[in-house]
Amino acid sequence: METGTSVKSIYLDVFQPAQREMGRLWQTNEVSVAQEHYCTAATQFIMGRLYPYLRIAARNGKRVIVTCVAGELHEVGARMVADLLEMEGWNSYFLGATMPTSGILSAVAEWEADILAVSVTMHYHVELARKLVSEVRRSPDAGSLKVMVGGRPFLVAPNLWRTVGADAFAPDAEQAVSTAARLVA
Ligand code: B12
16 A cells, blocks of 8 residues: 555455455365465455545445345455445445345345445355345335346356346456446446
8 A cells, every 4th residue: 555556456456366366276176274364354444444544535425235145244345346336436335154044135125225236156046036136126115226236157157137037247346346337427
C-alpha cells in the first residue's frame, strides 16, 4: 500500500490467487487443514486492516446487499465484491457466510436495496441460490431489485447464472463493479 499498490490489486492479484493455491495444496495433501484455516484467517485479518485504505469514490446513492447463501462458509470472495463496490461509491451491506433465506429477504426489504449479490462456492448450494432468487422475485418488498450471482460454480459452468434466474453474473470482484453499474443504469 505504501508504494502505491491499490487495494483492488492486493485483493485480486495477491489474496485471490493465494487463496486458490491454498485450496490446491490442501486438496493434494501438501498443507494441513490447520495451515489452510490459518492462511484464510490471516487473509481476512489483513483485509480488515486494509479497510481504512479503501478510497471511497463519491456516493452513487445505490445500495447493494452482498451475501452467501445458507450453509455456505466461503465468504472471502463475497467480501471482496462488497469492498470493491463500496470503493466505487455503493452503499454496500456485507452479510457474510451462511445467511438464512428469511434473513436475506428481510434485509432486502429493510435496506431497499437496488442489487442483491449472492455468492455460492459449493455446487450443492446452487439449488438454494435458485430458490432464493425465486423467493426474492415473489417478495412484494423487492421492487425493481436486480440479482447478481457469482462464485465457483458459476465460473465452472458459464451459463449457470441464467438457470438460477439471476439478472447477471460476474467472474470476479472487479467485473462485479461494472456489471452492477450496468444493472442499475
Ligand atoms: C478458504 C476455503 C475454505 C474455508 C472458508 C473460510 C472462509 N471464512 O471463507 C473453509 C475451511 C470453511 C472451507 C470449507 C470447505 N471447503 Co473450501 N476452500 C477454501 C479455499 C481454499 C479458498 C476460498 C477463497 O477464499 N477463494 C478466493 C476468492 C477470492 O475466490 P472466489 O471465492 O472464487 O471469489 C471471487 C469470484 O468467484 C467472484 N465472486 C465470488 N462471489 C461472488 C458473488 C457475486 C455476486 C459476484 C458477482 C462475484 C463473486 O469474485 C470473487 C473475488 O474476485 C477454496 C479454494 C478455491 N479455489 O477457492 C476451497 C474450496 C472452495 N473448498 C472446497 C471444499 C471441498 C470445502 C469443504 C467441503 C471441505 C470439507 N470437507 O469440509 C468445506 C465446505 C464448507 C461449506 N459448507 O461451505 C473445494 C471445493 C471443490 C468443489 N468441487 O467444489 C475448494 C475448491 C478446495 C480445492 N479443492 O481447491 N473452505
